[in-house]
Amino acid sequence: MTVTATRRLRPRSRIRESVFERSAPYVYVAPFFLLFAVFGLFPMAFTFVISLFDWNPIGTKTFIGFENFTTLFSDPRFWNAAGNTLSIWIMSTVPQLIIALGLAHLLHFARLRFANFFRMSLLVPYITSVAATAIVFAQLFDTHYGLINWVLTLIGGSPVNWLAGQLSSQFVIAVMVIWRWSGYTTLLYLAGLQSIPKEMYEAASVDGASGWRQFTSITIPSLRPIIIFTIITSTIGGLQIFTEPLLVNSTGGLTCGAGRQCQTLTLYLYEQAFGDYKFGYGAAIGVALFIMVVVIAAINFALSTRMKGSRS
């Protein structure tokens, strides 16, 4: 109604523009949305639908309703994978964010020399392919011939069978994830730090605040939006870890070891869908993972928005 009214008020040449204006947002979104509908939405919808079936990809498909989910609920392998996933996620995300914060704070010195060398070296893990990284770490953490165990024996400890234990194999994977993402996260935090006016730090040193005090009262609150972003993205990514457990335990197969000690949910999903040809069940695991990620990300978001920001 409003548009019609304004149309009468505007000169004729503006009519075409108004129509275009109203459709502009849709036009901008259209190319992306088209691709997204085909390659993003359809697979997701397919997954949700197929989780209601018992489907062998090269065999029969039968509708079984929520039976996959009831089986899942009482499946100890599912809970084992869920526990592994959460444990790996915590072990990899918390140290990663802390390390990144610390490194960003250290890199934030105005008079730091070789700053660019440090920044770029931190990104090297990010550009190395996960597959290559997994092979390297598998070698480094090998029980008999790995560098880590060799160093351990040098300093008086005894070699650890890293990939055989539950916590130890998860530790190896967590180290891989931390190694890969810390640099990237550091740079994101550093970016945020750059926008903090230096007058704040100047005033703080004039007041006699120590480096640590500056860190907790200026740095962290100013970084709140970025910290939230990195918590959300590392939650989503960290709960879906797949390639690391698959490749670092190369003889462990799709179960990541004889005792499924490091099998994450995505790996379990892959084992069911492509290893056992139970694609419907695999899709159900995917739906469960989806719910888990959304819930945890929402919790993280709620918790981190309660963090003290620089405006509050």
Place this chain on the structure above:
Amino acid sequence: MRSRTRLAAAAVVTTAIVASLVGCSSGGSGSSSASKDFTFWSFTGINAKADVQAYEKAHPGVHIKLTEVGSSTDTAQALTTALAGGKVPDLVLIQAADLPKFVENPDNFVDLNTLGAKKLKPDYAPAIFSQSVAAGGQVLGVPTDVGGLALSYRKSLFAAAGLPTDPDQVGALMPAWQDFLKVGKEYTAKTGKPFVDNAETSIFYQEIGQGSEQFYNNHTRKLDYTNSQVKSAFDTALQAVDDGITANLTSFSTGWAAGLQKGAFATVATPSWMLGTLKTDAPATKGDWAIAKIPGGSGNWGGSYLAIPKRAAHPQAAWNYIKTSQSPESQLQHFLTSGSLPTTTANYTNPKLLGSTDPFFSDAPTGKIFTEAVANMKSFYVGPDSGQIGTDFLNTIINVENKKISSAQAWSSALSAIKQDVAK
């Protein structure tokens, strides 16, 4: 203005690239209009290119589009995805371990009987050929090669423990698995070192291939994995662990490969394709290895089959390739160049095969020993869940070796794992 020109240039370049890609590839994918050409998915690492080129040379006018997809598991996964959703190759190589799941769903493949497999069938070892026959009698694949089975051992380590080193004598020393355990205990007592690399693969996995039944009832094709043959093999493996004669090195792990080099264990069950692994991983031990008959006297590990997916565009061309490349003569030729054992029984009495030796293995009669193992095999039904069941048993034994569970708990632990994995 500068930025606008740059962006425009980028857009033009991008469009040009995309357009050329669209143009290029649609030419590529629909190319083989000639009915004699076909697409072939094979594994990496088996020099499939050489076989394909040899065929093309002998049949001018035929062009084969070969893709060495990856490992056997990668190829099976790519095949599954293709069968489930889209474009399939005309010919595909499937490994024996991946075959049962495909045989369970025979409608995905051309029944080779319709192309003439009935005539070829008598040429092949029955125990091997039968594994690609579906419940309804459809023949889904033609076996290309087998692994056979033998016991590889280090002569110097045997001599140091006072054991014979001649292959015939070693074979006579350990005709059954109980003898193997006995000799193993003697060896470990004398030298203080493990006798065999691990219990799950070298003992259990091989012993369950030697019976008349495995995890299914042959006639009803129903699950039956608690039968006495399986239990006996499981107990043998457990006893090996309890006697302390295994090195607890998982096959193909880094520690295992290094162990081959360093003499960490004296014996390992090897199919013919694993000989190459020993040569790569332990080059310094050349001439110190030899091969004897495996305890139990029979067995096979590995092997592949050629199959034609139902939606293949050129099934006849693919079939011609199978007929030619898997004839007894071609398989013998293949053996002489690459060492992979034939599946055609005519070759099992061929002196060229029986007389072949390997210097790395002290000129032991490799051809003879491996093919005897295959010839002695009994036919049993391998079902779609056999792989999973086997893995569960193996993992349980590994858990015992790693002291996660006791051997008394092992059997029930294995059964509960299997029940979960093959529910329904």
Place this chain on the structure above:
Amino acid sequence: MTGTTAELTATADVSPATPDSGRRDRVRGRRGRIGKVSWWVYGILLLAAAGSIFPLYWMFVVASTNSAAASQMPPRVIPGGNFAHMVGVVFSTVPFAQSILNSVIIAGVVACGQAVLCALAGFAFAKLQFRGRNALFVTVLLTMTVPAQLSIIPQYMIISSFNWVDSLQGVIFPALASAFGIFWMRQHLASTMDDELMGAARIDGASSWQIFWRIAFPIVRPAAFVLGLLGFVASWNDFLWPFIVLKSPENYTVQIAIQALQKSYTVNLGLAMTGSFLATIPLLLVFFFVGRRLVAGIMDGAFKG
């Protein structure tokens, strides 16, 4: 001095239209905490740099020796002289040069495409009002939570129906609709572009396109550049989907090529490491040349407080 150069370069690209205290600071001089940098700071940073680079270096050590070097005791940390030979084996075993070219094309198109598409859509999500905006945005975000492994079969069905199997566009198009890219661009625009600026432009009679082209895009260009680079790296390192789609050796990407180096049953470690190292070199080169821009771009106000 290196830091200053990067910052000044970055400043030159930014449109002066946006008022911002951070940027004014930068023009005046170096950002960051004042004070002397203690030696232990350098120590920690050096440790972090060494830890970041070591695995790649070790990859080179194994690649230049042989497989047995990986299980040597004490572990070997000095490169051998075998690298040239191994490189030769790699190039003769798989069509490596062709695969690098394919990867460059695919990653390049994905990078540009993502940058442009996500900038456009991100602008719409951040600054334009339309029905269903928030619901659509949340839906996009939600697709990030479904593991890619599940998408393989449905995507293969689609690609097959377009007859794009075994073609580069079968790999490119699914990668263009990046949910992360939308998230990234929207966040950047929402926090760096003032609504007042947009309001003022509208009063002046500017259409959305003009606002996007003359105001939003220049602001967001660094972020779009970063997104493009991130997309390039992700596409370069992607294995699973290209492996499913591409079947002819002449279409292989570099990750498929190095997988193909391995034998059926055993991993030839020396060869695998050589291949992996060679596959990382182009990325290192890209980094060497545009690394500073990437770093500056990430830092160039990716997020404001």
